[in-house]
Amino acid sequence: MSDTNTMTLNLKIWRQASTKDKGQIVDYVLEGVSPDMSFLEMIDMLNEQLVAKNDDPIAFDHDCREGICGMCSLMINGQAHGPEKATTTCQLHMRSFKDGDTIAIEPWRARAFPVLKDLMVDRSAFDKIIEAGGFVNVNTGNAQDANSILIPKENADLAMDAAACIGCGACVASCKNASAMLFVSAKISQLALLPQGEVEADQRALSMVEKMDELGFGNCTNEAECEASCPKDISISNIARMNRGFLKAAVSAKTK
Amino acid sequence: MSSSTQSFSRSYFLSSVVKKQIMAVTGLLLCGFLLGHLAGNLLIIISPDAFNQYGHALVSNKPLLYTAEAGLIVLFLVHLCMAAKLTVENNTARPQKYYIKQKTGRGATFASSTMPYTGLIILIFLITHLNSFKYGTIYMTTIDGVEMRDLYRTVMEFFAQPLGAAWYAFAMIAMAIHVSHGFWSAFQSFGFSHSKYTPLLRKAGIAYAILVGAGFTALALYGYIQGVQA
Known part of the structure; x- marks a missing residue:
């Protein structure tokens, strides 16, 4: 993987400590994102950096990462599971985005789906x-x-x-x-x-x-x-x- | 499935499915009224006397008039109250809005996402409409020895004002947008869905919307041009 292929992304991610917490959008800059990564691998990469800095990693739902379990969610730039048609978040790849893109990531929002933490909902x-x-x-x-x-x-x-x-x-x-x-x-x-x-x-x-x-x-x-x-x-x-x-x-x- | 002895009950009327079906049936019946109203109004273009005689015939038949008016009031109020209830419930279902929300471009249309707003325009229009025409200035005329209201003159005086004609045309375009989604949507709410007929129905809805929208707007335009020439 050569450096010329990687992207730098401006991420706006919803952080919320618990259901009762008010929550807010937090900005992150993530460098070295490969277009071959899945969207969730991109968040994994950010989380590794957060853990290394002793910060709280971003909580998000995922399980099979094969597009069949229904665990992954995420509103990506205001669209459920991101911009691609008939694609789960785990099957969305970073090649759908460009270097320098700003990506807003939020949890599902509904009265019946309360936010548990960050991007996870019940x-x-x-x-x-x-x-x-x-x-x-x-x-x-x-x-x-x-x-x-x-x-x-x-x-x-x-x-x-x-x-x-x-x-x-x-x-x-x-x-x-x-x-x-x-x-x-x-x-x-x-x-x-x-x-x-x-x-x-x-x-x-x-x-x-x-x-x-x-x-x-x-x-x-x-x-x-x-x-x-x-x-x-x-x-x-x-x-x-x-x-x-x-x-x-x-x-x-x-x-x- | 615990409640196996349930029969038709009040709770079904308040279910999300039936509420939409009530919107559908009242909406479709109002669509029918709109067609009848347009057909009657087009007499304006044929001749002032034909329009006035038609209006006179309608108001002379009191049992028919009151039944029709009562029916329309009920239809409209049910449609309106249910829409208000549904809109409030739908807003409550998502108390916290998204930071960014973008449509997919594959689902919602301009018409479908503006239903409450176009509906509100129609409501305001309806009030001003009754005020300008039904309860507007009363002129009298005599046709074939029968004295009757010269509604033609009231209508034409209204359309002669640029603002009057423009407001009328604007509201009718809003109404066309409203019914272009509502027509097809009503069938979906009742559960009519067919791979062959549903696409036809969506086209029929748009054709209907263009027909009533263009028809009423044409009347406003006709009235305005007549006013300018007079």
């Missing part, structure tokens, strides 16, 4: 929504013979597309209303589209939407910024499916 609101109904609760029996449960190819594809959601929260972060509808609709759709999940589809839609509202997420205004920011390209057609599923469930009483 996303357990998503877990609570899943707990409200994002599972199959009926006995599906033993493994069936192949092709004994027929599923249209289109439904299998749509369910698989919805199931690609990694629950990172970029939809909430990018939505001007901090709405969780893309996440919730993907979790409702991946089950409702398949025979095992269809049995409880009505109650699931009611319970999960009710929980989402209770947790203080905003309302959808059909702007599709969520879809545009989603690292897994989840379509807002899932939101439409949830909307009609909810309405159907709400008007059809299963009791006498």
Whole structure:
């Protein structure tokens, strides 16, 4: 790695000691950033320098660094997971930036996602929504013979597309209303589209939407910024499916 | 999924999904009203008498008039109150704003991100609009032996003022922007989504917005030009 290829970056990073702390943007200058580094490796590099100076390293969420776990987050220059389409922060590389660039890095911001420290937020609101109904609760029996449960190819594809959601929260972060509808609709759709999940589809839609509202997420205004920011390209057609599923469930009483 | 015995209840009305559906149904019905209103107004271009006779026919049928007015007031108030409630809730959902927020350029449009503002312009317009026309200066005229209000004259006097015509045109452009997002959005809120028809619906929304926007603006322009020539 020759020095001529490296970049110097002006970083504006949100520092916040705890949930109760007010927090502020702190400026850092980072030299010697290779374009081949991932965005998180760039923060690792800064953190090594901070630790060497006995400063508090910047806290941020990450796990697999392969774009599949949903742990990494970060608003990068005002965009969830940065400027690239269908890319998680860990899969974003520094070649997307130029020498001398100023990069603002902030945590997801939503009432339902309180900041824990620096760039880390508490996303357990998503877990609570899943707990409200994002599972199959009926006995599906033993493994069936192949092709004994027929599923249209289109439904299998749509369910698989919805199931690609990694629950990172970029939809909430990018939505001007901090709405969780893309996440919730993907979790409702991946089950409702398949025979095992269809049995409880009505109650699931009611319970999960009710929980989402209770947790203080905003309302959808059909702007599709969520879809545009989603690292897994989840379509807002899932939101439409949830909307009609909810309405159907709400008007059809299963009791006498 | 604990509440398996739940039936349709009050809480569904207050859910985020149904609130949007209430916005959708009231919005679409108001879109229908707008088309009817435009069609009636275009009589101004045909002849003053045709416009006045149309207006007279509307106000003469009291049961129809009051039913329509009551319906419109309800639609408008529900749309407005729900919009206010949703906007407040949406602001509360993100108490701390971003230091920098940038749109992706792949989702939100100018129309979609300005809905509360264009909505507010329409509200202010509506008040001034009723004040200038419905409750404006009353002139009388006699057509075929029937005495009726000369609404044509009231309208034309309003449009003859540059500020009047400009404000009207400005509000109608804001309204066109508002419905260009609202029309398609209403279908999405109800859950209508189809790979083939949804793109068509989005185009239909824009075509509808251009039609009503251009139609009403053309009337203001027509009135202003008539005023200048007079």
